[in-house]
Amino acid sequence: MGTLGRLMFLVAVGAAGCAQPKFAAVPGQTEIAVSGVAIQPRAGERLEVNYKALYEYLGLRKKDPVRPERGFNEYRLAEDRRRIEAFLNEAGRFDAVVDEPEVTYTEDRTAVSVTWRVHEGAAYRIGSVELIGAPADHADALRSMIPFGTGDVISLETYRPLRRTLAEHLQDHGYGHARGYSRAFVDKTAKTVAWFYYIDPGPQTKIGSLAVEGNAKVPADVILERAGLDIDKVYSTAEKRRAEIALLDTGAFASAIVLSDADIQSGPPEHPDTGGVLAPDQVDPDGKIVPRKLTDSLAVRVIVVEAPGKQFRAEVGLEADPTRVDSYAGARLLLRNFIAPQHHVVLEGHVGYGVLIKDGQSADGVYGSALAQYLKPGFVHRALDARVTGRWRDVLYPDAMLREVVAGPGVRSNLAKGVFVDVDAFYRFGRQLDLAAFDPMTSSTFALPSENDSRGAVLEASIIADRRNDRVEPTAGWLLAMRSSYSPGGSLGDHRWLSVIGDARSFRSLSSKWSIGVRGSAGIVGLAGADGIPLGPRLFGGGSHGMRGYGRDRLSPTACDSMTGDCSLVGGRSLVESSVELRLLPFRKLYGAAVFVDAGAAGAGTNAFENGISVATGVGARIRTWYLPVGFAVSYR
The missing domain is CATH 3.10.20.310 (membrane protein fhac)
Known part of the structure; x- marks a missing residue:
């Protein structure tokens, strides 16, 4: 088949794929x-x-x-x-x-x-609301979950499914068999509805038997230890979810689910909700609910799908603003169960090419990073994950480059749903390249290092609580984070510092398309020793992920040498950035947009506002393809 023939064949196939499907009459x-x-x-x-x-x-x-x-x-x-x-x-x-x-x-x-x-007829109202059968120690909590009362308007679509929410509350608290039923009795004379929620909690449940399914490389006892499940332990859906998250956090499983033989309604919500089906033997001659006869012992199964032993990911990207253009490529290789079950290895590398534009002149250079990491989920305690990290990285700042190597052990723990704590103890070697030399008075004012090399011990710690509904494009929820690093100096290091950075974000949905995002972050670097604070812990802001009125890393104090008059952005000891954003993110659409107001300030000392505050307003747009997302933002400061 010639070139023209192949082209016509492809056109025909494409036309067939786009044709309107024909359905049976x-x-x-x-x-x-x-x-x-x-x-x-x-x-x-x-x-x-x-x-x-x-x-x-x-x-x-x-x-x-x-x-x-x-x-x-x-x-x-x-x-x-x-x-x-x-x-x-x-x-x-x-x-x-x-x-x-x-x-x-x-x-x-x-x-x-x-x-x-x-x-349309009259709009009926709620005449009364009754909750029947709730355990005494949970009755008040369940009543508080009912959002309507006498005199309120009717919404069957909202009120009926609430029965499952009430039952799920009890399931979370150890009543594994809990069911809820909803009934509405209409009084057409009074134009009112008497609403009843019937609760059949069943006994408090425990694990009677345990089985693991789907595992091949990871032994069953290792899985159960990580999940924290054991015979005779109280069973609840809260414990079920915690076990599933604990297993997924190991990185060894593509999916993990804990199932029981509890007599509950599972699966997606009914539409429309029926109010729950009652069997004839569940109602006595007086119309009252008859509790089901159930055992407190449940058969529990842990079903896992092990993730591939090798997982490779590659990425390329481009980031640009009026002051610099960066292109980069990277790859990450995860080797699961590489040394033994639940002993993983991560290899990662990136290379970038940056072009800096200053005073109409451009400078360019190559920079990169590499990481090798050993991971051991369930170290010492099932909720404590250990790691050993070796990392080299270049960071290209507007007027200097940082070349840094760190190595050392660390741990991670999931304290609760969406709450993570990380601690790492590193030996660090850093070298700042091309940073201009300054006179002693300027160096003292900005706490600049007297030497280009910095080596010694560093302790890094962070805690993150993430309740966002989506990590990429959140429209509801919130995030709180605190990150810090400490170098003691003295006999353990060339420089001393303590860096603390806080980050708070909140998102509120206004409709299916529109939402508001608010973000605020603040950082401070203190405890500077006589030798100053090197690049690395120093704070730079601006760019697409910061205060968008500045280019990347350009929200920074400027130090000028009193002898030569040469000036450089050297990073601050304090930094504040904030943003309020109105977002348009239609569900399953390829486009998005935003209107934003950003504010930020950076200080040479511990007061970020010593030179005032900058405010920028702008608009943004994005193309939301999973394989090639593109974002644009234009702002005026």
Whole structure:
């Protein structure tokens, strides 16, 4: 096949892939198009319910640029009448009536418009709320979880599924069999609803038997030790989730799930929620709930899927602002269970090429990093992970480069869901290249190092609490982080310092598309010895991940030599950056946008605001492909 033939073949395949799929005909299907669907009140009445969300689910629908048409069909027309009535019932309109549809054809009968006339009726209200069967020690907590009370409007879609939330609270607290049921009793005379939540908690549960499935390289006893599960130990869904997270945190498993034979409703939520199905023997002649006869001993299974023994990841990227352009490439190789089960090795390397633009002149250079790390989950204690790290890295600052090598042991622990603590004890060697020499007074003012080399012991620690709903594009939740490093100087090092950096972020969803993000960070470097503070712990801000009114690492104090007048950005001993951002992040769309206000300041001493504060406003856009995400931001300071 020649080049032209292959090209025509590819075009044909592409056209076939883009063609509209052909589905089998359904009963009542016609070729008549739907030109419009409308819901209107009866004559003399007005609509109080918002029907916008309902149009999406109707069987007949007009074609628009986003949604395909649903052509005319007598059966679907009848279904739509029931859909509208059910929609009104969900909103507490139990007297609603939907009239026969008004169907209007075009003259050639190729298209039709449908108008529904509705009588919404009165809006019923909550008459009373009862919680029955809750354990005494959890009754108050469960009542506080019910967000409505007497006089409130009706929302069946919201109130019914709450039964599962109540049951899940008890399951989290050791009632492994807990179930909840919801019943609404309608009084059409009083126009009220009496709402009942029935709770059947069952006994407090424990683990009766344990089994591990799916493991090949990691022994079952190692898995159970890491999971923290044992015979006769209290079983709860909170403990189940903690065990799953503990196993996933080892890095040895692609998935881990803990299952039990508890008599509970599992799986995704029902839609619409039924309120829970009660068997005949669960209700006595007086209409009261009969507790199920259940054992307190559960059969528990730990099902794992081991991750591949080797995992390779490569990346390339480009970052640019008016002051510099950086391109980089990197790779990471993870060797799971390389030495023995739960003994992993990580090898990582990056290389970058940076072009710095200053006073109309450019300077360029190559920089990079390399890391070798040994990981041992469950060291000493199942919740404590150990590591040994060796790392070399170059950091390209606006007026200097840091070349740094560190090596030493460290530990990590997951204190709670989303809460991590890391501690590393390193031997560090750092060399600052091309940093200008300054006169003694300037060096003292900025606590600059007297030597370009710095070696000695460094202790690094961090604690992070992450409650964001997404780590890449969060729209709700929050994050708190604290990071610090300490070098004692003296006999253990050439320089002394203590660096503490705090970071707080909060996100609030405004709608399915819009959200607000607020971020604030502050850092300080103290305890400087007589020999100053070297590059590394010194603080630089700005760039796409900082105060966007400055280029990367350019939010920094400027030191000038009193003899030569030469000036350089040397990093500060204090730094503050903050941002407020209005984000547009539509679900499953390739585009996003933001409007932001950033503020920041950096100080030569411990007061970041000694020279005032800078504020920048701007707009940003992003292309949200998983393989090549692109972000742009333009700001004015």
